[in-house]
Amino acid sequence: MSKEKIKVSLSVLENPYQLMCEPHDRNLLIESAELLNTHLQDLRNANPKLSHERLLVMGALQMTFDLLQERQTLAHEVSSVNQLSARLISALDMANGELPLNK
Template sequence: MSDRMVRVSVRILEKEYQVACLPEERSELLDSAEFLNGKMRDIRDAGNIVGLDRIAVMAALNLAHELLKRNRNDAIESEVSERVREMRERVESALSRGQQLPL
């Protein structure tokens, strides 16, 4: 463990884990553990899945799905923004030259 690393204790589904992180990442680690604990509790309390490892895998799959969906939406939004910017530049350029754009 690096000299700068600190040990942080997190509790997930009533089980204690020791995790090493940089001091400046401690708060984010605790927030992440709390978020994960909530997701795993929701899955456990739904009653469909038994066993800590299965609950953890389902939580990981759900979180990965949400992340990929958000990344796709961000990529689409970025692409649309770029197209709008290009169209605006074309319109502004045409207006400055007094031309009419083909539709």
């Protein structure tokens, strides 16, 4: 598999940035910059007196918090699915006359 990188030009709060990424990650990187821009613009509109630096820090903190909440939710959902799967397997084993597996 090739590790060839391409240069992607992005703009965040009207500031240009060039980042390197693998070709298959290009669209995701562009979408990430668009999401960041939208979030920062909303934050700027709500807090017009924030300095550029504070705006970026507050935006990064909020987006990181949102990401961690999503990870926590996903972990909880995966745990619930695993528990349900174990109960279903146990019920199927009992229905087939087999002893349940101890895991």
